[in-house]
Amino acid sequence: MLAPELIKKIKHIHIRTGRAVDSMMAGQYHSAFKGAGIEFEEVREYTPGDEVKSIDWNVSARFGRPFIKRYREERELVIMLMVDMSASGAFGTLSALKRETAAELAAILAFNAIRNNDKVGAILFTDRVELYIPPKKGASHVWRVIKEILSHEPQHHGTSIAGAAHFLGKVMRKRSVSFLISDFIDEYYGHALKAVSGRHDLIGVMVSDPGDFRLPGGGIVSLRDLETGETVTLDAFDRETTAQYESATRNDYRLRADMLQSCGVDLIEISTAASVIDPVRKFFRYRERIKAR
Numbered sequence: 001m002l003a004p005e006l007i008k009k010i011k012h013i014h015i016r017t018g019r020a021v022d023s024m025m026a027g028q029y030h031s032a033f034k035g036a037g038i039e040f041e042e043v044r045e046y047t048p049g050d051e052v053k054s055i056d057w058n059v060s061a062r063f064g065r066p067f068i069k070r071y072r073e074e075r076e077l078v079i080m081l082m083v084d085m086s087a088s089g090a091f092g093t094l095s096a097l098k099r100e101t102a103a104e105l106a107a108i109l110a111f112n113a114i115r116n117n118d119k120v121g122a123i124l125f126t127d128r129v130e131l132y133i134p135p136k137k138g139a140s141h142v143w144r145v146i147k148e149i150l151s152h153e154p155q156h157h158g159t160s161i162a163g164a165a166h167f168l169g170k171v172m173r174k175r176s177v178s179f180l181i182s183d184f185i186d187e188y189y190g191h192a193l194k195a196v197s198g199r200h201d202l203i204g205v206m207v208s209d210p211g212d213f214r215l216p217g218g219g220i221v222s223l224r225d226l227e228t229g230e231t232v233t234l235d236a237f238d239r240e241t242t243a244q245y246e247s248a249t250r251n252d253y254r255l256r257a258d259m260l261q262s263c264g265v266d267l268i269e270i271s272t273a274a275s276v277i278d279p280v281r282k283f284f285r286y287r288e289r290i291k292a293r
Contacts, residue, residue, distance in 0.1 A: 029112040078121065086159040087158075092272050122148065183212075184260070194264060202265050208253065
């Protein structure tokens with residue numbers, strides 16, 4: 001049995017995503033990702049008109065004449081939702097927690113996927129993988145994914161993005177479009193992301209809250225790290241202190257975003273204070289333009 005509060009949250013997401021995942025967005029999704037998944041089909045001799053970039057130089061060197069690799073588009077994609085369930089996701093200063101915003105984003109992506117007859121799976125992780133839902137099709141399966149994201153009670157507090165990335169590499173041999181949804185408050189995961197992004201279409205979704213960048217109202221405040229339990233006391237009355245805090249937190253955010261992109265990972269930035277739909281549409285349009293080149 002689901003708790004009444006959880007049912008209310010699921011209904012809320014259903015209403016919001018139902019409005020968002022209209023035919024226009026579904027079309028944008030199809031244009032953004034279809035064709036991104038390809039499978040090797042054969043090697044054959046080069047014929048005039050073939051693209052030079054398709055030449056297999058190793059085979060060509062072995063036989064002394066040019067050969068090309070041919071691929072075929074996969075009929076369906078596999079969408080993996082990798083959702084950070086660590087303790088920092090339970091933070092939010094406005095109407096939604098980071099975790100709830102992540103669930104809404106996951107719902108939009110999942111419903112776009114099933115409208116295009118793609119499979120959807122999920123990896124829920126903290127400092128270890130806590131739940132793996134293998135990819136399947138169908139609305140009932142998507143609702144299971146959304147329910148698990150909203151109702152899962154993490155057994156651990158920390159974050160291991162590298163561990164989640166390694167797990168994806170082990171369970172997904174077939175190329176997938178994988179959305180890594182997190183605030184990326186972690187360390188030492190760049191190498192793992194580079195390795196995975198070489199095999200999968202990996203997209204980072206960085207979730208933030210306005211409270212990440214500002215101190216609470218004036219006074220002496222104690223800030224507690226939700227993952228480590230460490231606390232720090234600051235004087236929010238002091239303008240220099242508040243300015244330094246905002247500058248440091250925003251700089252740290254940008255460093256995380258830049259690091260993702262340096263790993264070859266595309267980035268979507270979402271906030272608990274703004275629409276989740278707009279950044280997703282913007283990203284779909286960006287992907288459409290890239291494919292059109």
